[in-house]
Amino acid sequence: MTSLDSVPETAPLLAVDRLNTRFDTPEGEVAAVNDVSFTIQPGETIGIVGESGSGKSQVFLSIMGLLAINGRATGSVRFRGEEVLGIPRQRLNRIRGRHMSMIFQDPMTSLNPYLKVSQQLNEVLMQHMGLGQREATKRSIAMLDLVRIPEASRRIDMYPHEFSGGMRQRVMIAMALLCQPGLLIADEPTTALDVTVQAQILDVMEDLRCELQTAIVLITHDMGVIARLSDRVMVMYGGRVVETGPVQALFDHPQHPYTAGLLRAMPRVDRHGTSELYVIPGQPPNLQYLPAGCAYQDRCPHVHDRCLGDVPPLIATAPGRAKACFLDQIHSDA
Amino acid sequence: MTADSLSAPAAAPVRGRSLWDDALRRLLRNRAAVTAAVTLLMLAAVCLIGPLLSPHAIDQVYWDRLSLDAAAPSWDHWFGNDANGRDLMVRVFYGGQISLMVGLTATFVALIIGVTWGATAGFMGGQVDNIMMRIVDVMYSLPFMFFVILLMVFFGRNIFLIFVAIGAVEWLDMARIVRGQTLSLKRREFIEAARAAGVGTATIIRRHILPNTLGPVVVYTTLAVPKVILLESFISFLGLGVQEPLTSWGVLISEGAKEMETAPWMLIWPAIFLAISLFCLNFVGDGVRDALDPRDR
Ligand SMILES: Nc1ncnc2c1ncn2[C@@H]1O[C@H](COP(=O)(O)OP(=O)(O)O)[C@@H](O)[C@H]1O
Ligand SMILES: [Mg+2]
Numbered sequence: 001m002t003s004l005d006s007v008p009e010t011a012p013l014l015a016v017d018r019l020n021t022r023f024d025t026p027e028g029e030v031a032a033v034n035d036v037s038f039t040i041q042p043g044e045t046i047g048i049v050g051e052s053g054s055g056k057s058q059v060f061l062s063i064m065g066l067l068a069i070n071g072r073a074t075g076s077v078r079f080r081g082e083e084v085l086g087i088p089r090q091r092l093n094r095i096r097g098r099h100m101s102m103i104f105q106d107p108m109t110s111l112n113p114y115l116k117v118s119q120q121l122n123e124v125l126m127q128h129m130g131l132g133q134r135e136a137t138k139r140s141i142a143m144l145d146l147v148r149i150p151e152a153s154r155r156i157d158m159y160p161h162e163f164s165g166g167m168r169q170r171v172m173i174a175m176a177l178l179c180q181p182g183l184l185i186a187d188e189p190t191t192a193l194d195v196t197v198q199a200q201i202l203d204v205m206e207d208l209r210c211e212l213q214t215a216i217v218l219i220t221h222d223m224g225v226i227a228r229l230s231d232r233v234m235v236m237y238g239g240r241v242v243e244t245g246p247v248q249a250l251f252d253h254p255q256h257p258y259t260a261g262l263l264r265a266m267p268r269v270d271r272h273g274t275s276e277l278y279v280i281p282g283q284p285p286n287l288q289y290l291p292a293g294c295a296y297q298d299r300c301p302h303v304h305d306r307c308l309g310d311v312p313p314l315i316a317t318a319p320g321r322a323k324a325c326f327l328d329q330i331h332s333d334a
Numbered sequence: 335m336t337a338d339s340l341s342a343p344a345a346a347p348v349r350g351r352s353l354w355d356d357a358l359r360r361l362l363r364n365r366a367a368v369t370a371a372v373t374l375l376m377l378a379a380v381c382l383i384g385p386l387l388s389p390h391a392i393d394q395v396y397w398d399r400l401s402l403d404a405a406a407p408s409w410d411h412w413f414g415n416d417a418n419g420r421d422l423m424v425r426v427f428y429g430g431q432i433s434l435m436v437g438l439t440a441t442f443v444a445l446i447i448g449v450t451w452g453a454t455a456g457f458m459g460g461q462v463d464n465i466m467m468r469i470v471d472v473m474y475s476l477p478f479m480f481f482v483i484l485l486m487v488f489f490g491r492n493i494f495l496i497f498v499a500i501g502a503v504e505w506l507d508m509a510r511i512v513r514g515q516t517l518s519l520k521r522r523e524f525i526e527a528a529r530a531a532g533v534g535t536a537t538i539i540r541r542h543i544l545p546n547t548l549g550p551v552v553v554y555t556t557l558a559v560p561k562v563i564l565l566e567s568f569i570s571f572l573g574l575g576v577q578e579p580l581t582s583w584g585v586l587i588s589e590g591a592k593e594m595e596t597a598p599w600m601l602i603w604p605a606i607f608l609a610i611s612l613f614c615l616n617f618v619g620d621g622v623r624d625a626l627d628p629r630d631r
Contacts, residue, residue, distance in 0.1 A: 064530055069460050089535070097532030104530075109523040113629060114545040123541070124531045159628040175531065 011081065012039035013182050013215050014063070014100075019075040019085075021055070021062045021239075030288045032058040033073070034239040037314075042182060045209055045216040047230035047247065049223060049262065051284045055239035056219045060185045064102055065092045080182070098128040100183040101176035106192045107168035111160035118156040121175055128179050143174040146211070147204050166197035170204060177212060185217040190225060202228050223266045227251060232320070235259050238285045238295025241314055245321035255323040257300050257330055294325070302327055360625040367621020370614035377611060381430030390421035392428050393579035402597045414599040416589065425581050426603050432582040434611065436496055436566045437559040443501035445555055448508025453547065455509070456516025457539055467513065470506050478503055479572075486574055496575050500562050511554055515547040548626045556619025560612045583608045 021033035033055045040046055048056045062073035063084070077085040084095060096102075104110050112120060121140035125131045131139065137156070144152035147170040160168060169189060176184055186205070190198040206229055209216055218230060226233055226247065233250050235243040235258065243256035254260040261280040282299035291297055294307040306326050314324040361367055385392070390411070396419045399405045405415035413422035455466035482499045489495055519525060520543075528538050567584015569575035576582050583604045590601030 066526060066529055093532040093534055095532070096530055102527075102530040104523045104527060106523055110527045112524045112528070112542050112546070114626070115541070123528075123533065123537075127531075127533060127537075161629045172527065175527075 013042045014040040015078040017076040021058050021073045024070045032239050032287055040215050043213045043215055044231045047226035047233045048219045049226050050236035053284050054236045056236050057187050098179045099181050101181045102185040103172045103176045105188040107165050110172050124178050143178055147174045165193055169201055183215045187219045243323045256325045257302050258296050357625040364621040366617050370617035374614040381427045384427040385424050388424045390424045392424050395419045413603045429581045429583045429586050433563050437563045440497045440500040440562045441558045444504035444508050448505035449512050452509035452512025453516050456513040470509055500565050512547050519546050549623050552619050552623045556615050
């Protein structure tokens, strides 16, 4: 797995090894995450991309210990060398929010409507840093300033419904960064926002990345967001990692047919004339009935016999790049 | 950062003001709710103090007014007399003490047990939820009167038992309501966000779940109080509740209904008192619910 690291000599912040997440349902077992392994270096930004239902969220919910009650994660997740998978909730609560934080898709529902923003921010600081009200409020206001909330010292005493969607997502980002965690997981942070607000949020995240040296995981189904703000990309399909690599290389030369399809489906301003948007034909697989071989077999233009029988392993193709496909090469001329 | 230049006095008064302080402030601004609360308190005070000031005793029979034709309201007996020639005003006041006490105590007991039970079951989920809610189902299926009679047989007649019996059935509804609320809240993202921020289970229930269930709980509570008052009169009607010479509004009303045509005052006075209390209670309930919700205005 070390072959996937962009900077192998430093100790990774997060090392995930053969993570598997299963859900028990009345209809049978759902294989949401399958043999996912990757590492994250301190301070880097990694984009996780894939259609909805490809298991992106479940990977990180497993890591944060936030799985639904019918979910079970196996494998190994080491954060700063310490195993965090399956540890008691009390120990986990000392790590999450303090050293790794997560923000979610919908800023309209991510804040408690009954508590003032100040109370929700201070709660985190008082819990993890043992600060008093006064000191906590000071820190919270400073953090709101940092995510560019105007008049932070006045607005901090407002209720969530007095903020717009974009403002609330900034509050969520501020809340996640209060204790200056080593890792910020952002699960579709801009999906619920309209386009101009999306851009503002991405701006804020870009600034913070430079300022706070927090490693960021950016989960999205939007290749455009990845292009904007990632060092490295991990493409997921059917609960597996199908391709990973530095963002520029992966965009220029995708090695997995699914990545190529995603890139083709990306709306581009520089591509005139084609008014119709390309969509990958077919449906994402049902994780309850994954086929025997490659999960992408039904939709792949290059499918051959071998794909139906064996699951292609994730194999390094170049330093920092890997793919899970039997093809030697694809031609992204399409 | 502006943190240093932040003027302390501007932020100081805000600090420590909790959900409850804010809610109280909003409640006090609601004129209807305040009026209703004051009226309710005055009514309770009248029921408590009235009998002390009245020259009549609860069980004193006025032989000259024993016939209902002679029992209409008069200068000596403002509310008139009942079928047994007793002063009705004093009986309405005493009845109020019992009814309000049963109504509030039993509802309060139901509230505490029901909310705790429901929130715990809903939040824990899985097997714990299953077991806790099956217990509720089993208790639901026990006939209420069977339960009351059982209590009476074991412990004898006692007003305290009425509280227990009524509280023991009322909390079941409350538990179901709160559990349902909690289940849907649990899936809301701000709970997930709080868990992701490392907030402990007890704190999440106390700070994030319970306040969000309060709206329906308060409404249900205001509906439960009249239900409890009427349940009490039903138990008393069967001879299992309050015993003569003690009485309650429910009992007075059912007695009054029997004499409605000859002695309407026997129905009208307790009915007025009960109606005013329930009316006020509804206004207070609505006010509290609105005050708890910061989104409201
Ligand atoms: N509690 C659950 N029970 C059963 N299946 C679940 C549960 N939670 C998620 N899943 C399944 O896991 C799969 C992956 O979901 P997710 O990681 O949320 O996808 P996404 O890539 O859109 O974030 C989905 O197909 C979903 O059906
Ligand atoms: Mg998701």
